[in-house]
Amino acid sequence: MVAAALAEAITHPAAGAALDIEQVSHAFDIDGAELPVLSDVSISVEPGEFVALLGPSGCGKSTLLRLVAGLDRPKAGTLREDERRIRSPHPSRVVVFQDPTLFPWRSVWDNVALGLEAQGILKSQRHRVDDALDLVGLAAFRNAYPHQLSGGMAQRVALARALVNDPRILILDEPLGKLDSLTRITMQSEIVALWQRKGFTTLLVTHDAEEALVLANRVFVFSERPARVKADIRVDRPYPRHRGDPYLADLRRQILGLLGLDATW
Amino acid sequence: MSTYSLSDGLASGAPRLTRAPLLAGWLKESGAGVAASAIWIAFGLSCLWWEDVGDWSRTRSLGIAAFIIAAVALFGTVGADYLGSAGRGLRQRAPWLVALGAFLTLWEVATAKFAWLPLPFFPPPQAIIEVYTDDLPKLLDSVFASVRLQLGGYLIGAAVGFLTGVSIGWSRAVGYWVHPVLRFIGPLPATAWLPIAFFTFPSSWSASTFLIALATGFPVTVLTWSGVASVSNAYYDVARTLGAKSSFLVLKVAIPAALPHVFVGLFMGLGSSFAVLVVAEMIGVKAGLGWYLQWAQGWAAYANMYAALIVMSLLCSGAITLLFAIRDRLLVWQKGTVKW
Known part of the structure; x- marks a missing residue:
């Protein structure tokens, strides 16, 4: 599957970018005291890979995503997108947050159009907004306002708002964390389908081992805060993956063991 | 069964x-x-x-x-x-x-x-009707004078208050300089400036415009500012990752997100500016409904006073209705807004 994604990346110049995280450490200043959140993290992601970052809640995974997005600068180390140093946000790296954070004063269509509008190319590229809405199956809701949408629909709009920019790296910060389990399963396969079709590099933060194994080619397991990479696990299974696959169940047991939860499983 | x-x-x-x-x-x-x-x-x-x-x-x-x-x-x-x-x-x-x-x-x-x-103090309904039929030209002149003064002062005050509020909310430097001034001058009732305003301004009309603008500006500034300051950082993060520059963050994120607060300020400003309008007209300006009331009292023409009060009430209520209509149009995205 990686090969297929890579092949697509070659045919589409806009598809996935490589991501290099080199010896990144980060800390928060809380009331003068320094709270380390990331400690010497190095991850190298190939173009078009689907990478899951898995770890206990509050370990600093989301902080790492903010660094990749360029929203914050690391205290030490470097991050590169295709050899270019990441210093500020760029629409080639779009984040889908845990909350949809749609702008309540904008209709669904206008929310999706946000990126193109911010880059000043909306006038000539309006069809891309329609395409993105079609992609997530919400074309009929283009004139609705966010308060009229269900949680799953709102998260789909947030996904469309990211995809309309043709990102080279899609950053997913527990985007399905607040959805009910049925919507969650549906959206997991939608995300895989979109990734296969578009070929972007995907970085998914999750604390759900099963979700990581169903979606990703590679799973990085993080330690408690300050987060260090504990394991880099390759998930060599074709899509669509089956939740009951014994291979995945075995990996899951390993991962839960790494997280110190083997006794409960 | x-x-x-x-x-x-x-x-x-x-x-x-x-x-x-x-x-x-x-x-x-x-x-x-x-x-x-x-x-x-x-x-x-x-x-x-x-x-x-x-x-x-x-x-x-x-x-x-x-x-x-x-x-x-x-x-x-x-x-x-x-x-x-x-x-x-x-x-x-x-x-x-x-x-x-x-x-x-x-x-x-x-x-x-x-x-x-x-x-003389409680005229019958027909006496008030008589005012509307027989004293109509003077009453209409007063209405026009009041509306002109109110509208000018309110629009200036609302615009200045809005811009000041956005600037304080957005820029730390502007906040550093403007915030203390605002705290010192803002809570002062605008009518307290009346004596000074009437001899420092070239005309009583410009003085009153200034006072109405002042009465409107303070609540609009404070609420716009708090609206801009309370916009969730998540909205800025989203916009920034989508490639937004800071002008976009102000115009397309901060301002629309703050708009519900701004309207609260506009309503409060409208209320206090009515009070200033009437007082200014009674004391300095020789036109408008406030002046008409004063004039009617001087002549013990109580029917005229009631007639003017009714007109004034309709005008104020109309202004609030208009503001509500504008708000409902601009804030359709909010659910469950208050109906006036």
Whole structure:
């Protein structure tokens, strides 16, 4: 599957970018005291890979995503997108947050159009907004306002708002964390389908081992805060993956063991 | 078994019930209208039956007008089904017509007919009608003067307040300099500036515009500022990752997100600017409804005062209605907004 994604990346110049995280450490200043959140993290992601970052809640995974997005600068180390140093946000790296954070004063269509509008190319590229809405199956809701949408629909709009920019790296910060389990399963396969079709590099933060194994080619397991990479696990299974696959169940047991939860499983 | 007995009961009860609900339904729909008609006829009669204790020229016309309103209420509510939305509206407001007619009848009898209320201070309805017909030009001039002054001052105040609020909310440097000034000057009632404003400004009109702008500007500034300051960082993060520059963050994120707060400020500013308008007109400006009130008091023309008060109330209420309409249009995305 990686090969297929890579092949697509070659045919589409806009598809996935490589991501290099080199010896990144980060800390928060809380009331003068320094709270380390990331400690010497190095991850190298190939173009078009689907990478899951898995770890206990509050370990600093989301902080790492903010660094990749360029929203914050690391205290030490470097991050590169295709050899270019990441210093500020760029629409080639779009984040889908845990909350949809749609702008309540904008209709669904206008929310999706946000990126193109911010880059000043909306006038000539309006069809891309329609395409993105079609992609997530919400074309009929283009004139609705966010308060009229269900949680799953709102998260789909947030996904469309990211995809309309043709990102080279899609950053997913527990985007399905607040959805009910049925919507969650549906959206997991939608995300895989979109990734296969578009070929972007995907970085998914999750604390759900099963979700990581169903979606990703590679799973990085993080330690408690300050987060260090504990394991880099390759998930060599074709899509669509089956939740009951014994291979995945075995990996899951390993991962839960790494997280110190083997006794409960 | 129980369903049988239930339908039996309904079937046997049906013939007895046919007439009663029809009448009840008619009464419910048109009863208030008929009552309104009756009470307005009573009002008309109260105008014409007894002699006025004073000298008012519009008593007969008022009586006839009351009869016309009674006729409209009667035929309007009874025939509401043929009148579309106007008929429905009339039916809905018929209870208010009853209350209004009763109040007017009482007022008429208590003032013009038996003078239960002391007379120059409580003029009868026909005296107020007389003001509207005979003193119309002066009243209209006053309305125009007030609206012009209010509108100018309010628009300037709202614009300056909005821009100041956005600047303080957005820029730390602007906040550093403007915030203390705002805290020092803002809470001062704008009317306290009256004596100074009237001799420092070239004309009483510009002084009043300044004061109205001041009264409007403070709440608009504070609420715009707090609106901009309370915008969730998540919105900025989203916009920034999508490639937004800071002008976009201000114009397309901060301002629309703050708009509900801004409208609260605009409402508060409107209220306090009305107060300043009236005081300024009473003290300095020689035009407008405030001045008209003052002038009427000087001549002990109490009917004119009531007439001007009614007009003023309609204007203020109209201004608030207009602001609500603008808000509802701009903030359609909010759910469950207050209806005015």
